[in-house]
Amino acid sequence: MNVLVYLVPLALALGAFGLAAFLWALKNGQFDDLDGAAWRAISDDDLPEDRE
Amino acid sequence: MTAAQDLSLFVRRPLDGVAAMDLVVEGVHCGACINAIEAGLRKQAGVRGARVNLASKRVTVEWNEGALEPPAILERLEALGYPAHPFAANTVDSVERAAEQQLMRCLGVAAFATMNVMLLSVALWAGADSDSNSATRDLFHWLSALVALPCVAYAGMPFFVSAARALKAGSLNMDVPISLGVTLALALSLFQTIAHERDAYFDSALMLLMFLLAGRVLDQRMRRRARDFATNLTAVRADRALKLVEGGEACETPIAAIHPGDLVLVRAGERIAVDGAVEDGRSEVDQSLVTGETMPIAVSAGAAVYAGALNLSGALRVRVTKEAGQALLDEVNALLAKAMEQRSSYVRIADRAARFYAPVVHLTALATFLGWLLVGAGWQHSLIVAITVLIITCPCALGLAVPAVQVVAAGALFRRGLLLNSGEALERLAEAGTIVFDKTGTLTDPRPTLANGADIAPADLALAGSLALSSKHPLAKAIADASGAKAPLSGHEFPGRGVSTLHHGKRVKLGSVAFCNAEAEAAPVAAAFPDASLIALKTPERKVVFAIRQGLRSDARETVASLARGHEIEILSGDRRAAVELVARELGVARFESDLKPKDKIERLKTLSAAGKRPLMVGDGLNDAPALAAAHVSISPVSAAHIAQAQADALFLGERLAPVADAVNFAVKARRLMVENLCLSLVYNAIAAPLAVLGYVTPLIAALAMSGSSVLVTLNALRARDA
Numbered sequence: 001m002n003v004l005v006y007l008v009p010l011a012l013a014l015g016a017f018g019l020a021a022f023l024w025a026l027k028n029g030q031f032d033d034l035d036g037a038a039w040r041a042i043s044d045d046d047l048p049e050d051r052e
Numbered sequence: 053m054t055a056a057q058d059l060s061l062f063v064r065r066p067l068d069g070v071a072a073m074d075l076v077v078e079g080v081h082c083g084a085c086i087n088a089i090e091a092g093l094r095k096q097a098g099v100r101g102a103r104v105n106l107a108s109k110r111v112t113v114e115w116n117e118g119a120l121e122p123p124a125i126l127e128r129l130e131a132l133g134y135p136a137h138p139f140a141a142n143t144v145d146s147v148e149r150a151a152e153q154q155l156m157r158c159l160g161v162a163a164f165a166t167m168n169v170m171l172l173s174v175a176l177w178a179g180a181d182s183d184s185n186s187a188t189r190d191l192f193h194w195l196s197a198l199v200a201l202p203c204v205a206y207a208g209m210p211f212f213v214s215a216a217r218a219l220k221a222g223s224l225n226m227d228v229p230i231s232l233g234v235t236l237a238l239a240l241s242l243f244q245t246i247a248h249e250r251d252a253y254f255d256s257a258l259m260l261l262m263f264l265l266a267g268r269v270l271d272q273r274m275r276r277r278a279r280d281f282a283t284n285l286t287a288v289r290a291d292r293a294l295k296l297v298e299g300g301e302a303c304e305t306p307i308a309a310i311h312p313g314d315l316v317l318v319r320a321g322e323r324i325a326v327d328g329a330v331e332d333g334r335s336e337v338d339q340s341l342v343t344g345e346t347m348p349i350a351v352s353a354g355a356a357v358y359a360g361a362l363n364l365s366g367a368l369r370v371r372v373t374k375e376a377g378q379a380l381l382d383e384v385n386a387l388l389a390k391a392m393e394q395r396s397s398y399v400r401i402a403d404r405a406a407r408f409y410a411p412v413v414h415l416t417a418l419a420t421f422l423g424w425l426l427v428g429a430g431w432q433h434s435l436i437v438a439i440t441v442l443i444i445t446c447p448c449a450l451g452l453a454v455p456a457v458q459v460v461a462a463g464a465l466f467r468r469g470l471l472l473n474s475g476e477a478l479e480r481l482a483e484a485g486t487i488v489f490d491k492t493g494t495l496t497d498p499r500p501t502l503a504n505g506a507d508i509a510p511a512d513l514a515l516a517g518s519l520a521l522s523s524k525h526p527l528a529k530a531i532a533d534a535s536g537a538k539a540p541l542s543g544h545e546f547p548g549r550g551v552s553t554l555h556h557g558k559r560v561k562l563g564s565v566a567f568c569n570a571e572a573e574a575a576p577v578a579a580a581f582p583d584a585s586l587i588a589l590k591t592p593e594r595k596v597v598f599a600i601r602q603g604l605r606s607d608a609r610e611t612v613a614s615l616a617r618g619h620e621i622e623i624l625s626g627d628r629r630a631a632v633e634l635v636a637r638e639l640g641v642a643r644f645e646s647d648l649k650p651k652d653k654i655e656r657l658k659t660l661s662a663a664g665k666r667p668l669m670v671g672d673g674l675n676d677a678p679a680l681a682a683a684h685v686s687i688s689p690v691s692a693a694h695i696a697q698a699q700a701d702a703l704f705l706g707e708r709l710a711p712v713a714d715a716v717n718f719a720v721k722a723r724r725l726m727v728e729n730l731c732l733s734l735v736y737n738a739i740a741a742p743l744a745v746l747g748y749v750t751p752l753i754a755a756l757a758m759s760g761s762s763v764l765v766t767l768n769a770l771r772a773r774d775a
Contacts (some may be wrong), residue, residue: 004188013170019164026156037216038108039083 058295059122063139068101072114073122076287077138078152080109083133092132093324096120106452108280111408128681139287140308148279151644152272154535154761158207159269164261165203166255168194168665171253177752186248193245196254200238207261208234212269226406226451229413233446234261253443256754257629260448271455271475274462281702282583285690290722293325294318296369310372318368321524324361330354337525341693342674344492346583346602360674365549385697387650399724400476402454406447413445413741420745437747444744444754449733449761454726456769461722470546470704470711479726480685481664481719487615488657488683490671491625491635495612496602497707498672498691500527500532503581503599512596514693515555516589518744519562521639523551527587528562530600536658550587570595579636583631604638611709612639615716620665622652626675639697653679670712672696696763722772727767736761 025031063071086104089111093102098119113125124136129136160359173191175227208231215227234257241252292309294302294317302317308324310316315331318324324337336348343359348364351357357370391483415439424434455475462472472478489495505513517535520528522543528551543553543562550563561567565574568590577597582598605611612621623644625632632646645656657679660667669676669683672692680686680699688700696701704711740757743749 004191007493010529012195014200015164015168022160022164023157023494026153026160031156033105033107036104039086039106043083043087 057123057126057292057310059126059138059308061309062140063122065117066114070114071117071122072112073125073138074140075111075113075125075129075138075507076284077111077134077136077399078288079134080104080106080111080527082530083108086337087128088132089134093125093128096128099125107277109284118740137287138306140704145279145283148272148276149277149316152269152276155210155269155272157263159262159265161203162207162258162265164456165199165207165257165264167347167498168199168749168769169255173755174195176740179418184248189250190245190248193241193254195576196252197242197245199242200258201252204238204257204261206233209266210681211261211264223403224410225403226447229357229406229410229442229445229447230260230264230451232414233442236684237443237446240436240443241243241345244436253751253754256443256758257752259755262448263448263759264451264515267452267455267766268458272460274459275475277468278462278473281466282471282473285705286694295492297713312372314372316370316372317371318363319524320363320365320367321526321529322363324357324363324368326327326370327357327359327371328372329356330652331369331371333366333368335368336364338362338364340492340602341498341629341672341691344490344673344675346492346585346627346631348585358674367482373724378671381414384650384674386682387654388699389697400454401726402450405450406451409447409450409734413442413737416445416741416745423745424747429652433707435742440747440749440754441522441741441744444740444749444757446758447733447737448758449765450730450734452762453729453733453765453769455519456766457722457725457729457772460769461718461725464502464709465548465702465718468711469706469708469713470702471690472702474701477685478719478722480522480666480701481668481715482723484619484685484716484719485665485717486620486622486660487668487670488622488624488660488679489612489641489680490673490676491623491632492602492627493691494638494670494689495608495623495635495709498689500530500585501598501603502530503601504604504691505534505576505612508598510590512594515591516562516587516596516598519551519555519560519589522553523562527585527600531562531598545574547616558592561588563588564596568595568740573597583634583671591611592775605707605709607708609639611713612641612714616640622656624648624656624679628648649679650675657682668716670766695702718772725769725772728731729768732765732768733761 059073059480062073066072074696079085080089086106089104091104093099093113098115100114100116102113115125128137156381172195176189176192211231211234214225215231218225218228237253237257241257244252285411292304292741295305295310296315296317297303310326312318316326316328320335330351330353334352337349337357338348339358339361340346342358343360343718347514349367355702358370375715397605419443420441421434421438424437427429458475458478461478465472478608509725513535514537516542517532517537518539520532520535521537541553541555543551546563546567547552550561550567552559552561554560565586565588570587570588570590573595574586574588574597577599581599581601584601587598589598615621621641621643623632623636623641625644625646626648627646629646630645636644653676657667657669661684666684669679669686670688672689674693674695674763677693677695680688680696686700687702688696690703692700692707702715704715736757740749743753
């Protein structure tokens with residue numbers, strides 16, 4: 001049972017990390033434009049020749 | 053547009069030296085549009101950044117203050133091929149947005165807690181709770197409590213607040229039994245943990261909360277989408293007026309920045325955007341959006357004009373007023389206030405279910421407690437069993453039963469061009485007995501079209517069309533559209549009368565019947581089309597008369613026919629009898645009334661309501677606003693007057709009338725599914741509650757039963773997608 005001593009805190013910490021990430025994303029506006037995000041992922045605006 | 057524009061109302065200052073503006077952009081569809089707009093704007097000198105939101109079709113632009121004038125951004129977007137309209141986010145929007153964010157945060161917290169507590173609970177169910185390891189079990193219970201208590205305190209707030217509000221108002225809603233169930237489940241579990249007992253319900257309470265929050269988030273998101281869309285529409289309709297500033301210059305100003313006493317210029321062919329009195333000028337105005345009357349009315353200095361009326365022939369200078377003295381507006385506002393007061397507070401189906409359900413379960417729990425006490429189980433055990441009853445009957449599925457259907461049906465209607473203003477609109481729509489239509493702008497298409505095109509020689513129509521292109525008159529536009537003419541003949545415009553030109557050496561005139569001396573030719577046309585406005589074409593050889601009217605919406609006949617299969621149909625119009633009769637005959641509607649004042653419409657609706665017919669009012673005019681508010685449920689086209697739109701429970705988009713029929717069909721189906729869902733969750737309770745009363749429910753059974761019923765109800769709600 002000694003394994004619980006670090007496994008349980010580890011599980012809770014991982015969960016808390018996930019929650020923190022979600023709250024950050026929410027605050028950061030990551031969920032504001034779900035349609036646009038889908039398109040931005042495939043846009044080529046980071047290619048060097050795109051610059052005029 | 054040569055006039056200067058005043059956009060200062062829309063400019064925000066997020067940082068020192070930085071200005072920002074939010075715009076609604078037309079025609080944004082995909083990633084390519086995002087790139088084109090963002091890159092195009094960034095190239096503009098002074099622009100710091102631009103961010104497109106594809107979901108809401110908006111773009112936020114930031115620039116260095118003073119580096120450029122706001123109208124330059126509009127021009128730039130126009131040049132890129134995306135006409136844009138500035139808008140100021142109103143407070144309702146930001147409140148709704150904040151509410152959605154808060155619900156999402158609660159959902160995140162609830163999901164986190166559910167997952168972690170479930171991790172511990174699954175271990176217990178798998179055998180860690182055997183009596184030989186009671187120390188481990190206690191540890192897991194304490195850990196669960198540690199996670200669950202703060203998380204429920206936070207994530208349960210939306211329900212606790214709503215329940216407290218209902219109780220304070222002396223009524224019951226679904227959140228009361230939900231809050232009670234969750235709180236008791238936690239309290240009991242904590243008690244059991246302290247007493248080293250076997251059963252704790254932390255997992256059930258959290259899972260319940262997570263399911264319910266997911267439902268609320270979807271519901272809120274749906275409503276915000278509809279609201280965003282409506283805000284965009286208002287921005288695109290761009291209520292701006294040409295305000296006359298000192299020195300006689302006109303400045304294009306948003307309506308919100310125009311105050312009583314200002315002087316506004318309304319050019320021929322423009323819609324009047326304000327209520328006011330004509331200062332000088334002489335013109336005819338089409339008040340069909342205001343009164344339903346299709347015949348233009350002559351106005352001159354001193355006459356009252358209303359927002360929404362179309363200025364047909366001459367330029368008008370209008371003094372903006374808001375004070376009393378405008379008979380029509382006062383009458384409408386007074387009636388509106390009365391109608392809103394009398395609007396019976398509708399009790400939603402879910403709240404009706406709650407009013408019946410909550411006392412039953414609470415009494416059952418009490419009876420259980422007394423029953424176990426009587427058979428001598430001791431007060432402690434009796435109390436535990438009674439609380440288990442409350443936990444297992446906690447209306448998780450009942451709480452989801454109605455919102456889930458609403459979200460799915462509202463989404464399906466949204467895709468079909470109908471925006472619901474309120475969630476309960478679906479429930480009221482389903483109950484509609486009689487459907488009452490306004491004529492002008494509702495059954496008819498608000499854009500005028502040529503009615504007697506078949507009687508006119510193509511050569512005459514082509515000639516008239518080319519000449520019409522040179523005129524700003526709205527009726528001329530109908531002729532130009534009908535002829536398909538592309539090349540304008542340059543003509544001399546006589547404001548309020550018509551245009552005249554030399555064509556191949558001959559004098560050709562297009563204009564009012566009097567302008568062309570075509571009274572004799574006009575008489576038979578007027579008789580054939582009593583609701584039409586007449587325009588005449590005069591050449592040396594002949595005179596031709598065009599009848600122009602607001603034609604029926606393209607699918608009005610089929611829609612009305614399909615609605616007539618389940619409902620009685622009536623037409624109540626403010627227009628003349630001849631015009632109304634024509635439309636009623638064409639649509640096969642037997643019951644119609646004409647020349648109605650706003651209060652007559654309300655009277656008729658009251659008669660219908662008193663007869664138990666629950667009228668659905670479909671109307672668009674300023675004169676319909678009180679009737680829309682007084683009806684059991686109401687729908688407006690998106691072209692409707694603002695005041696009417698604000699009263700309607702739903703708006704439909706586009707030229708077609710079909711969304712009205714869709715709305716009724718979907719509502720009937722949605723209501724059936726809501727009732728089905730409520731029954732499903734009651735059946736679940738009917739099975740689970742006796743088990744709880746007899747004391748057979750374990751935490752595992754509670755968790756399974758609750759999630760099972762929620763999933764079942766949600767799946768059933770998905771059927772609302774098609775009518």
